[in-house]
Amino acid sequence: MGRSNQPAAVQQLRLGEIRMRDPFFLETVPGEFVLFGTSDQNVWGGPATGFDCYTSKDLDHWDGPIAAFRPPPGFWADIQYWAPEVHALEGRFFMFATFADSTRARPRGVTVLVSDQPVGPYQPWSDGPVTPANEPCLDGTLHIDDDSTRWLVYSRGTEGTSDSPGIADGEMYALRLSQDLRTGVGEPILLFAASSAGWTRPLRFPKGVEPPKDLHLAKDPLFTDGPFLLRSNEGTLLMLWSSHGEAGYAMGIAESENGTITGPWIQHDSPLWSSNGGHGMVLRASTGRDYLAFHWPNNTPDERVQLTEVHISGASVRIL
Template sequence: MSSRLNEIRMRDPFVLEVPSGGFVLFGTTDTNLWGGPATGFDCFTSEDLVTWEGPLQAFRPPAGFWADTQFWGPEVHGYDGRFFMLATFASSNPESGPRGVQVLVADEPTGPYVPWSDGPLTPRDRPCLDGTLFIDDEGGPWLVFSRGAEGVPGGAAGPADGEMYARPLSRDLKEAAGPAVLLFTASAAPWSKPLWFPDGVEPPEELNLAKDPLFTDGPFLIRSEGGRLHMLWSSFGEEGYAMGVATSAGGLITGPWVQREQPLWARNGGHGMIFSDPQGVRRLVFHWPNETPDERVKLISVDVSDRGIQLRT
């Protein structure tokens, strides 16, 4: 079945450029995405970024899989001759532990993907989400992820504060290779505001969010041609869900990270990533608007330079 992007309902889109040609679009595709029983992840393929074929079944949980809900934010990277998916999973069984990011693997870009790591590679003391892969200058892989403010009540100092972390991984992406390192908190960005919903829109009860939390999600890392390391990430701003940019002052994944004063995209859309089209133009893909079930995939052009990430006008 052929579709245009404005016809595909999807959150957290991620576009993989296939080495042999063409593109694969992944994202959160479950109907019961907040807390109902999960189905898996679907994907779509395209040769021109205009017409997309699908959906194709990229991942369906095998028998005995530990998670059964909140299948979110799949992203796929070609690495060591195979394709690795990093995705968020949760279980309705408290004994299975909190939500976390697990690594899956496939021999083909569209899958089928199967579990690779033994459960989540994020810390198990608090719910985590939205993992992205970063390879440092020595070839060492890192998992960059968000740790939510859920279950952490705000006090006199203000709302609960979401956090962004990086954790080194083993070369085969199967295991954590060290402790997680705090990169920054949501409150470090001047544009980040406490979570809010428009009048008449109730937040999903299944999220069990602390009252008025600041939060981080949707990290994606990219280097400029001059070697500057930038991170695209999402939170809430004055106009709803938004994307901001942070830059590593030292050029390392561990930072220190300097936040851009204003969001890159402020108008009720986010969880984006950047890739290059066949003409070499940088493209930002994200979901907009943020309300379920109206989310659609949006694609716009951007410039990436030592100064940061800018929307093309």
């Protein structure tokens, strides 16, 4: 797969025709939407191409793909471009995405990109990953407190090295960010481990996917990924996150007991989605409707974007 900066021919597709993992929807102005996600054909290997996006006015018919990000010369990562999410802040658009380096010279991490337009092109904003330089990290999501403090919530990866095997129990962290979103501030705060949820089960890779031998995974690891935070109208702070359950990839809900990012966090007993799909987010549309977005199934290359209306009340997210 080459690194062409030329986008593919733009066409109109129905949502169910778009192959994508880790979908993220942004409503730029009322009634106009952009869809981002993991869009490379070879999501596990490489070399990576970048991120594509799609635009829509009805959430069903989409124009694309549009080249949202293509790596500039000298960019630090060349494989596994995953899970872009975009936030509009102070007149610009900031993308948080996961990248990896095939040489493993530095661990997988979350880098911040920026653009003046929602569809890009996005350019590097942070100097490499804002996540810790000594740990593999993935799936960063932005949370802004009422006092404007900016946080990155992310997963610590379970992979290790030949000298340091990967952890067996994946972890979710919060890291304070500088106001300009270029760097992390202070030490990450552990929010919870995968084993804190009763529904999690050991990792199983999708059918047809073999983990690289140099990942050095612990035996039967539990993992965390795909965090997304939302606050209900009643003020409850919730986190969607994914792991493996009884029926494969699954998505659960954690709830902050005191309504703050640092928690403590308690896990809901049952997953929100239990069968071979996950990495979700909630689109709170200007129409007043709330939608859960995620990819299903988890098997490559069959992944498709799922969008379904949900009802959110207090600590409850219920699929309609």
